[in-house]
Amino acid sequence: MIRRVFLGLFAGIICTSALFAEDAGTIRKDAGRLNVPIYRVAITSSDADTANLAKRAFGTHGSFRLSAPSQAQFIFDFAPSGGNSVKLTIKGGTVYEQVFSGSNSVEALMKACDAAVMKTIRTPGYFAGKIVFSYSKNGGQTSEICTSDMVFRNVRALTRDGNDSLMPHFSPDGSKIIYTGYYRTGFMDLLLIDLNTNTRKVFAAYKGSNTGGSFSPDGTRVATILTSTGNAEVWTASANGGGFKRITNTSATESTPSFSPDGRTLIFAGDYRGAPQIYTAPATGGKPSVVRTNISGYCSEPVWNKVNPDLIAFTIAQGKGFQIAVYNFRTKQTKVVSRGASTSGPKWLNDGRHIICTKSNGANRQLYIIDTETDSQKPLHTTSFGSAKEPDFAYTAR
Amino acid sequence: MKKILTIAALALSFMFLTACDSMDSPSPLDTRASDTSGELNPDGLPGDATMGADSGLQDRGLNSINGFDPENINPEDIVYTIYFGFDQYAVGSSERDKVKSAADFFAQNPDMKIVLVGHTDWYGTEEYNMLLSDKRCRAVSDYMGNIGTDPSRIEIIARGEAGATMDVAKNSPEAKKDRRVDIVKVK
Incomplete structure (x- = not known):
């Protein structure tokens, strides 16, 4: 009896360290890259659809390689438990079990998947997040704003206007969406959708073009681009509307402004020297400063990493198309993190490591997840779904 | 043996098709919420008011x-089309006569509104292209204003890369046609 207890405790210690120590997995050591664990995992479930969805989710994450149970370092079992609940069991060390609930079965499953990520690599998972994007049917001439979960099971068209609706941005709590549209008037306006009240109103309809629309981290302000004064300039406004304050006053074209994680700085593209480069300016106004990324003559769409404020991601011109690059303010190094078909519009996910973006192939646009650590890049949907572009991401699951 | 291979091939084909299908979703524009009140303001914007105009906007x-x-x-309704060089917004010397002719046309038709639609x-990236097309419209607007057109008659609509021919070379005929401002009459 005593021997059994001792063996059990010993096995438990071994298994616990296997389950919860990051160095238990394969460590990838590429020159110039951070070390990240990569685990072989098997996904099992008594329900084929549940297993399939979980595999799709983990298939986009750079730290997991799907494998057979006999080859796996961990087995993640997802058991539908009724009532929009899923029971997660992690085998491969100390057995971990927990039941997760959601507003629907897919959300419950994605929350369980995120728990599996946290338990194995100790960073947040992004699977229970939601995305908003601009969508058009294949061959369609106009685009609408849609939201979805990360596995495209709950896709909702928010607009059905029959004209272009573009570049949506979530508020930090995911309850509001601001986007650029040509709704009803035919002019380029900023429109605000409140998902709680299911209402939409005009955010900015000034003479000329009204675009941008990125929320501050505390959700109280919005960074925009307005051309009403005769030239494209960065303006901030109250998230409730009004209170517009001019941030830049130049003869150049500024575009795609967004806030730093502390909300004190704006980052944007400006073509002060001809083609666009990355600049920052105080969020209260002031002289823009160039960010010398030294990677391309055309740099645009910068976004700050909220988890690691040393990092920004942005779009660069490379070859005949565009790719995503990441610049590190501390090391002053820039690396290209995407490859292949033209890629643009990066947005960081909540783990501060993966990026959601758009890949282009002719007229078709497809949303991708890129891992900035492992170079993994995976589509979120098939091309037959239609053309999806300009995604934004919010993680609000509890 | 042949039968087994056939069955295996069929099974593999089924698995492949199932895997492919698993990533497909119906077009969100084809789906209908069971509760139609879930659509956003199908009759239009509430309030019909902007959210505040200050700071000289x-x-x-x-x-x-x-x-x-x-x-x-x-x-x-397109009176003239003005073309631009790659990533350029200044009205080129070869295009100025067309702008002058457009200004003359609208001087003779004072009841018409003028809409400049930029492409x-x-x-380029989407927002940058939108703003480049805005800048092209403003260059045409400024030129027309300088030769006597009332600026209050002119409206600008920046369309960016909407409708552009994709993935063609910068100096291709298609790309050259896309870099333009249409001067449109509205009665």
Whole structure:
């Protein structure tokens, strides 16, 4: 009896360290890259659809390689438990079990998947997040704003206007969406959708073009681009509307402004020297400063990493198309993190490591997840779904 | 043996098709919420008011120009088209006579509104291209203003790369046609 207890405790210690120590997995050591664990995992479930969805989710994450149970370092079992609940069991060390609930079965499953990520690599998972994007049917001439979960099971068209609706941005709590549209008037306006009240109103309809629309981290302000004064300039406004304050006053074209994680700085593209480069300016106004990324003559769409404020991601011109690059303010190094078909519009996910973006192939646009650590890049949907572009991401699951 | 291989091939084909299908979803525009009240303001924007105009911004209002639809322009309403170089917004010397002719046309038709619809080629990021097309419109607007057209008659609609021919070379005929401002008459 005593021997059994001792063996059990010993096995438990071994298994616990296997389950919860990051160095238990394969460590990838590429020159110039951070070390990240990569685990072989098997996904099992008594329900084929549940297993399939979980595999799709983990298939986009750079730290997991799907494998057979006999080859796996961990087995993640997802058991539908009724009532929009899923029971997660992690085998491969100390057995971990927990039941997760959601507003629907897919959300419950994605929350369980995120728990599996946290338990194995100790960073947040992004699977229970939601995305908003601009969508058009294949061959369609106009685009609408849609939201979805990360596995495209709950896709909702928010607009059905029959004209272009573009570049949506979530508020930090995911309850509001601001986007650029040509709704009803035919002019380029900023429109605000409140998902709680299911209402939409005009955010900015000034003479000329009204675009941008990125929320501050505390959700109280919005960074925009307005051309009403005769030239494209960065303006901030109250998230409730009004209170517009001019941030830049130049003869150049500024575009795609967004806030730093502390909300004190704006980052944007400006073509002060001809083609666009990355600049920052105080969020209260002031002289823009160039960010010398030294990677391309055309740099645009910068976004700050909220988890690691040393990092920004942005779009660069490379070859005949565009790719995503990441610049590190501390090391002053820039690396290209995407490859292949033209890629643009990066947005960081909540783990501060993966990026959601758009890949282009002719007229078709497809949303991708890129891992900035492992170079993994995976589509979120098939091309037959239609053309999806300009995604934004919010993680609000509890 | 042949039978087993056939069955295995069919099974593999089924697995492949199932895997492919698993990533497909119906078009969100084809789906219908069971509760139709889930659609956003199908009758239009509530309030019909902008959210505040200050700091010298000029409010445009929420009315279209006599029902003008920039996505369905009658070609006969395009008075002239002004073309631009790659990533350029200045009105080139070869295009100035067309702008002058357009200004003359509108001087003879004082009741018409003038809408400048700006475009770019596919190359560039979406928002940058939108603002480049805005800048092209403003260059044409400024030129027309300088030769006597009342600026209050002119409206600008920046369309960016919407409708551009994708993935063509910068110096291709298609890309050159996309870098333009259409000067449109609206009665």
